[in-house]
Ligand SMILES: O=C(O)CCC(=O)C(=O)O
């Protein structure tokens with residue numbers, strides 16, 4: 001559960017699902033099978049895996065050790081976005097009761113659990129976790145209930161079996177709120193703001209429980225317990241009911257399995273806390289892998305936050321806000337799309353373009369808001385990053401086809417499903433904070449030139465693939481979006497017809513179609529566009545001819561260190577990996593900003 005909007009799509013647990021979960025000899029139903037690898041795709045080996053930081057509440061409370069421990073807490077939230085909390089002071093009897101009752105609930109017959117089944121389009125209740133936009137289900141059953149504010153409790157979704165469960169949830173809810181306030185005080189101290197300031201953002205806000213059971217699965221590599229996501233609320237407090245491993249946290253492009261310490265809570269920063277702290281604390285991707293032999297049960301509590309109905313940085317930090325303020329309902333709409341699409345974090349689309357010396361005018365701001373309200377995040381990003389700086393980037397992409405995309409460990413042509421978004425992310429988010437200017441700060445860019453050995457590797461498929469292209473499943477979240485298989489499964493991009501848009505008789509219908517394509521896909525194919533065919537043909541031919549030139553000719557317009565424009569590789573990933581492609585990037589508008597040294601002469 002990640003902080004989700006009302007139009008979520010949770011499916012109930014059917015008899016067939018319950019049987020698949022219970023009987024290891026049954027075939028795994030198709031709707032759980034992840035083509036691109038499920039939880040089995042890890043990553044860092046035992047010796048290699050870094051451990052989550054451990055924060056000790058006893059030391060936070062002890063004046064002698066407080067300062068050092070606050071620093072540790074702050075650094076955990078900045079670098080991992082996750083930590084284990086020991087000596088937390090939560091009443092052990094309350095924890096034990098919550099654990100026992102959770103296990104007892106999941107052990108009930110399906111018909112008992114379905115007395116609190118999720119309703120169509122609803123969030124609360126017993127059922128599957130959220131179905132991905134590709135229609136796939138996580139290998140888990142989940143009970144979600146809202147526990148605070150008190151008046152918003154929907155007792156129809158609070159199980160009446162086992163009989164003490166409601167009381168356990170109630171007591172545990174109170175303990176979790178108390179623990180949250182204790183932690184927030186020390187976070188405030190780390191952030192240098194008054195405790196009351198941070199507490200006020202959480203006070204009286206929603207508290208939601210997500211109880212998860214991940215049944216064992218004979219082929220854990222084919223399924224996933226919870227798909228990669230980052231949590232949408234403010235703070236998440238996770239309790240492992242048993243000691244089966246499963247949670248994995250993304251750090252530096254790799255998945256790190258979490259080994260819970262006995263009695264510890266696993267705490268993580270949600271996207272709203274990241275925004276509140278103006279990006280100092282990080283909300284990171286995590287996922288759950290399933291075990292082949294043993295089930296896993298967790299109790300997760302999400303604490304919501306906002307400032308007067310808005311998700312925005314705390315003004316008391318005294319910094320220029322790096323995220324645009326957004327109303328709570330729009331925020332959850334955006335976050336829901338993020339979770340269901342399992343793409344990038346929604347809050348990244350709220351990041352301000354600090355390169356612009358002058359702030360957006362209110363008309364521009366409202367255009368951007370309109371774009372985002374339409375759910376058209378691509379348009380929003382484009383607006384913020386391209387049109388605003390009046391720079392149109394023309395990226396000519398050429399992929400070598402000499403290696404099929406899945407050879408050996410897998411080579412990524414463009415791992416990221418949204419090349420444009422990714423490019424823009426580089427522009428918007430990877431720049432040194434204080435050095436942002438109106439123009440793209442070229443020092444932050446990391447495009448590599450195409451060397452002779454890269455060209456040889458691209459040209460000769462008998463050669464060994466150089467290490468810097470080989471992906472070891474390092475890409476969290478986005479890279480794991482399931483790729484649908486054959487023609488029958490794959491749905492096609494909508495096709496928009498410009499001739500119909502221009503024809504008064506069909507215009508209305510075609511505009512509606514265009515709008516729906518932008519809303520649901522964010523992509524469409526455009527036919528009858530009216531672009532001069534001779535110009536297109538010339539562009540195609542010249543592009544092919546350029547890429548066919550000898551390397552030394554192409555390198556006359558090579559990208560320069562730290563630059564963007566020119567011929568070279570696409571952007572190197574933070575793990576230092578290269579995409580399997582060569583690219584020419586030139587800026588074409590406005591006219592005065594053309595850098596003709598990067599425009600090939602042949
Ligand atoms: O059960 C777990 O380990 C993680 C659950 C989680 O990430 C969530 O509910 O958001």
Ligand SMILES: [Fe+2]
Pocket residue numbers: 001002229230231236286
């Ligand atoms: Fe989560």
